[in-house]
Amino acid sequence: MAVRVQTEDFDAGREIERLRHGNPKVGAVASFVGVVRDLNEGDAVSELTLEHYPGMTEKALEEIVAEARSRWDIYDALVIHRVGTMKPADQIVLVVVTSAHRGEAFRACEFLMDYLKTRAPFWKKERTGAGSRWVEARASDEAAADRWS
Amino acid sequence: MAVRVQTEDFDAGREIERLRHGNPKVGAVASFVGVVRDLNEGDAVSELTLEHYPGMTEKALEEIVAEARSRWDIYDALVIHRVGTMKPADQIVLVVVTSAHRGEAFRACEFLMDYLKTRAPFWKKERTGAGSRWVEARASDEAAADRWS
Amino acid sequence: MKPRDTHTAVVRVLYLARLREELGRADEELVLPEGVKDVAGLAAFLRRRGGTWSEALAPGRAVRVAVNQDMARSSTPIREGDEVAFFPPVTGG
């Protein structure tokens, strides 16, 4: 189990391999990669900058992972979230969950994403043709997170 | 969009990269890797052989992928399913789905796995200390697939 | 191809996985008996062979059928030239 906040890119395939390595009881690996889109709210995005709250970020992610472990029968979970400046098509976030069966892996993976989106202190600022702007929180993300409570 | 049935192993990370490559509208990539477990129904498993129905297999998988596309707003989907003889910790199946937002990607990915498990003509035979045996279909897999209808 | 006599409509029948092992064969060409028009009729015909056939294809057994590589029901029609496959519930993924 690990959380990492980093400026560098990650290798999703290698992380998937590593998370299940050495545990022959793993039958299911669910994962999610979030990617910078070239369009948001109808405007072309040329650059995305992710700011966070150092110290709280890792703590919040670890609590979210611990919550997932308490809710589902999973073996391991990994969250990598990048910060700094990114371009469209760059990877932002990776969540990987291993378990014996797929139901738990899917549930926990989606839960981690939903909670991360609404509870971990990251903020996105995007550059469009009209300048830079902070991304607004989406009500649909709140609704997605509320499903789990 | 593609389905592949093959004896060779696959590189999940590379397939994830490739599926989203060239489409800057992709914001979400959900994926699932199914792995041979060293234990089933309480018995140690030393080997797993996957048989299929050549011809029908590809057709069934393509229909399942088409169904996913008709239900969710996704950009692309990939299913790779291995056949032949495998060992514990070997990869069996890969499903990858790309979309603009994570909800659709997660839904479609889990749907593909649930339908594949109950509608694509694959059969598992496992070798345990007591000899070889065909794996029994699980009622929980039927129930999982029924959620979508 | 020479025209077939209507009384010798041939279908190809496949037996897969555990069913192949139980029945001791993977496939056969079968002249559709008079009156066999659908999956239920073909299964009944095969059961009448007795022995492992009546056991493996017994109504209580979970047997799936595909006609021309599409999942079929008891009422799915069977016609000359069709490929009919019998197999256990699938266990892939």
Add this chain to the structure above:
Amino acid sequence: MKPRDTHTAVVRVLYLARLREELGRADEELVLPEGVKDVAGLAAFLRRRGGTWSEALAPGRAVRVAVNQDMARSSTPIREGDEVAFFPPVTGG
């Protein structure tokens, strides 16, 4: 460290993301004013600075608060030495 006078309880306050830009500062050390005991009290004190402070922290604005790096509520107590962060709803992932 020398003992602090109880009337000069100091907290560290952080402003993040859009809030940092609106307020023009990232952090400050603040002597807790008499009577300020929780998040609501601290926010009210900051609003009384007027100008962008009263706007950025207005009750209608979606502002989140963490105390010692845990998400907090209006009623979460604030004590000497605490780290209190004000920020907009998060948008990561």
